[in-house]
Amino acid sequence: MAPTPPRAAKKPVTHSLHGEDRPDSYHWLKTQGRADPEVRAYLNAENAHLGEVMAPLREMQRALSQDLLSHVQERDEGAPVREGDWLYLTRTEEGRAHPLLLRRPVSGGGAKVLLDLNLLAEREGHANVWVYAARPSPDGRLWAYLLDVTGQEVFELRVLDTQTGELAEPPLTGVNGWTLDWGADGSHLFYGRDDGTQRPSELWRHTLGGPQDADELLYQENDPTFRAVAHLSENGETLLVVSGAGVTAEWHDLDVREPGGRPRVILPRERGVEYAVTDGGDHWLALTNQGGATEFRLVRLPKREGLTWEDAGGVLSHDPARYLTGMHLFASHLLVSGRQSGFTRLWVLPRMAGGYGEARRVEFSEASYTVRIGPNHVFGTAAARIAYTSLTRPAEDRDLDLNTLETTLVKATPVPNYDPARYVAEQSWGTAPDGERVPVSLVRRRDTGLPAPTLLYGYGSYGYPTDPEFRPTRLPLLDRGWVWAIAHIRGGSELGRRWYDAGRLGHKMNTFTDFLAAAEHLKAEGVASDLVAMGSSAGGLLTAAAVNLRPGLFRAAFVGVPFVDVLSTMLDASIPLTTGEYDEWGNPGDPDAYATMRGYSPYDNLVPGTYPHLFVSTGLNDPRVAYWEPAKYVARLRDLAAPGSGVLVLKTNFGAGHGGSSGRYDALNEEAEEYAFALAAVEGRLGEVGRGTQDVGEERQ
Secondary structure (H helix, E strand, C coil), X not given: CCCCCCCCCCCCCEEEECCEEEECXXXXXXXXXXXXXXXXXXXXHHHHHHHHHHHHHHHHHHHHHHHHHHCCCCCEECCCEEECCEEEEEEECCCCCCCEEEEEECCCCCCEEEEEHHHHHHHHCCCXXXXXXXXXXXXXXXXXXXXECCCCCCEEEEEEECCCCCECXXXXXXXXXXXXXXXXXXXXXXXXXXXXXXXXXXXXXXXXXXXXXXXXXXXXXXXXXXXXXXXXXXXXXXXXXXXXCCCCEEEEEEECCCCCCCCEEEECCCCCCCEEEEECCCEEEEEECCCCCCCCEEEEEECCCCCCHHHCEEEECCECCEEEEEEXXXXXXXXXXXXXXXXXXXXXXEEECCEECCCEECCCCCCCCEEEECCCCCCCCCEEEEEEECCCCCCEEEEEECCCCCEEEEEECCCCCCCHHHEEEEEEEEECCCCCEEEEEEEEECCCCCCEEEEEECCCCCCCCCCCCCCHHHHHHHCCCCEEEEECCECECCCCHHHHHCCCHHHCHHHHHHHHHHHHHHHHCCCEEEEEEEEECHHHHHHHHHHHHCHHHCCEEEEECCCCCHHHHHCCCCCCCCHHHHHHHCCCCCHHHHHHHHHHCCHHHCCCECCCEEEEEEECCCCCCCCHHHHHHHHHHHHHECCCCCCEEEEEECCCCCCCCCCHHHXXXXXXXXXXXXXXXXXXXXXXXXXXCCCCCCCCC
């Protein structure tokens, strides 16, 4: 018999807007706050319930954890990346949870440890430690990094003196994780700060050795729907400041060689016009959708005040079959990234007097692969670092010869106990209700007979694609006869910008019905015997919404750090991300946008019925999706799940945020716990799951 789950107290509240009353008996989980003893008692009770559910499965979890670890090269070094006179790299050591950050001279010699995160965590008493960015000063003497120890994504900016091994000054506090760069002479740093809603809104200049309260505010974005961040141009001469709001961008430039320089606008914001800029020396390069270029074009602009789009000269014209997504400029070449036929692509253009030459596409032997521009910090080089992978090929760092387009392997990620010949990757297509074909990527062992248990993963928001790439953490399931499937649904950008636009705002329901179409296709084609859905963050919204629509289709679902209380969040402009995401979800202050969100918000669409097994997770310090969203979702679902429903658990990580634990062994164990839950669900060790929903009316509160 399954353990008895906890029940949260009911404290009736009614939200009223646009002529509708929304009863919400668990609103107190938000309003009382994460420090409240009653809130913590409920979350602890749910963790205890999870422990009871998992107790019979701990041996399975331990075996899975060992399997996961068996595919990890515990002592390893990452590919070195050159910056100035140094090569920077990371190292992991056997038995140590966190990486070491090192450097060694380009001219030769041994590596020196700049930061051992294991020692830092032990010395300062932190359970988790994250470094989001690190930048050396122009002369290499100093090394700045951003440190978070709570998962709340509020950072300290620390500056290490590499010669003494000590901090060069007291840490700067209250810094965000989006901006970190040096001025040209190494006497000052640029960093960003957030407003009260944790929206990146300010750019600051800090003079090294001076107090933080004397720092200079260079830029402040007052529009609550825009976020401001900055980065250094490839030639090292310009700090590029972008303020963006979903479908609108505005860029500013600041000459880092001028100690008192101030940002100047390049092209003023225009609703619906997106552009990304880099510094070409005597001109700007811009990727933009301006002028109806829905899949973006690349243009060149003169450097002068009062620029308009009429001044733009073409470099790469708009092609509806080619989505341009990024670029990196070198002294003699331009490397452009994009998508074509559903996959990532790279093109190289030579720089010539007065312009740019013909674009040549970089070719690879595999039919299905993922390639990206890697870390590049040397402007005057003819070799670009790129990253390459596929569903069966572990990640590789390669150097691309920008003249010949040949690649040289720098570092192949070692994966012990893995033979790629034993696995096969395939692509299939489902059909959405409106007739749109939805691509699905599959990977399995060659000797796995079909149909087989299938984990279907999806995301489908913000235009973020879920590309076919290798993940060693999938191997324990694949080796147990499972199929891993990825649904490339609308709301992502796998098939271009149109694919994203067709899955946001008023079209958001396409994201969920695409996922269901992929699931139904896998069943109909004899690939899947049992289906388990998985997604996190906006992907947690996806899996929760899919379960609401078709609960009987899935044996189990993982609803990770999920955005499930959509209306309550998007109606609260005081919390992180809300105002900056109106272009993604809509502003529910508008009746039409409210109606759209009301139609899919998982928390608001729970009804009495039979639900599959559900593993819901959250981080207490999560600034992106607050703990109260999954907590409210689970509490209401406990009221509504009919007899015959699956096991429902809520896991709260009290020491982390959106990304879970920072230590690799903790992360592997958390993955093993979820896999044990999935295996037990399919094997019937969590109890039988009812099929289909019951039409038993609305919730009473």
